[in-house]
Amino acid sequence: MTSLAVGVVLCLTGWITLYILLCNTSGCHGSEWNCRLVTLLHGILAVCITAYIGYVDGPWPFTHPGTKNTPLQITAMVISLGYFIFDMGWCVYFSTEGLVMLAHHTMSILGILLTLSLGESGIESCAVLFGSEITNPLLQARWFLRQLGRYESLTGEAVDVLFVVLFVFMRIVVGGRMLYCELISPQPRFIIKCGGVAMYVLSWVFMVDIGRFAYRKSQSKYRRWRNQHRLETDNRHDGKTD
Numbered sequence: 657m658t659s660l661a662v663g664v665v666l667c668l669t670g671w672i673t674l675y676i677l678l679c680n681t682s683g684c685h686g687s688e689w690n691c692r693l694v695t696l697l698h699g700i701l702a703v704c705i706t707a708y709i710g711y712v713d714g715p716w717p718f719t720h721p722g723t724k725n726t727p728l729q730i731t732a733m734v735i736s737l738g739y740f741i742f743d744m745g746w747c748v749y750f751s752t753e754g755l756v757m758l759a760h761h762t763m764s765i766l767g768i769l770l771t772l773s774l775g776e777s778g779i780e781s782c783a784v785l786f787g788s789e790i791t792n793p794l795l796q797a798r799w800f801l802r803q804l805g806r807y808e809s810l811t812g813e814a815v816d817v818l819f820v821v822l823f824v825f826m827r828i829v830v831g832g833r834m835l836y837c838e839l840i841s842p843q844p845r846f847i848i849k850c851g852g853v854a855m856y857v858l859s860w861v862f863m864v865d866i867g868r869f870a871y872r873k874s875q876s877k878y879r880r881w882r883n884q885h886r887l888e889t890d891n892r893h894d895g896k897t898d
Contacts, residue, residue: 660772667738691746692796698739699792705732706786717783722843725778732782737768756861767851777848787826794819820870827859
């Protein structure tokens with residue numbers, strides 16, 4: 657446990673150091689810009705490591721839940737734990753996130769700590785990290801496009817569509833399947849299963865917010881299309897009248 661604690665402290669220090677370096681080298685951007693760059697880097701790194709764990713190193717999380725943690729799984733969880741502690745502290749200090757996101761970070765931190773302390777179910781934690789972080793680059797891209805004034809474009813539309821589709825597929829469909837495999841397996845501990853249920857419920861909370869966003873955006877696009885169509889119709893009518 658001592659080596660794990662040292663590893664978490666080192667990773668936390670590394671994420672803080674990266675954030676400070678970004679703040680010092682890109683003074684023209686605000687603190688949130690630099691924090692989101694750190695978030696983007698963690699998302700890409702977490703997806704790459706956990707994808708390798710799930711598809712190459714193994715075991716397969718759908719068929720072998722509750723197995724002993726491997727060194728690579730421990731490494732992935734320690735890296736992400738350091739990041740979540742950093743980002744949680746940043747969000748609380750700057751008061752940028754709501755209760756849902758803070759709950760997500762809290763549950764992620766507690767879940768990883770539990771998995772590391774038990775020494776098992778690391779493959780499930782890595783699978784959850786993969787499913788959670790795979791949409792992260794799109795989420796950050798959306799924010800950066802807004803800051804650069806390029807969100808209202810074809811690129812912004814593509815990012816939104818990809819984010820919603822990927823979120824629904826990974827968090828709801830694949831996540832639901834993995835939760836089912838977790839619950840019916842006798843191997844994982846009861847507390848791990850409870851954590852899986854809590855994370856899946858949280859995914860549905862996010863899903864409701866995303867559904868509301870998609871509805872508002874579709875309604876806005878429909879109103880713009882209807883107004884544009886009405887304007888074109890009026891112009892044609894005026895032309896015939898003249």
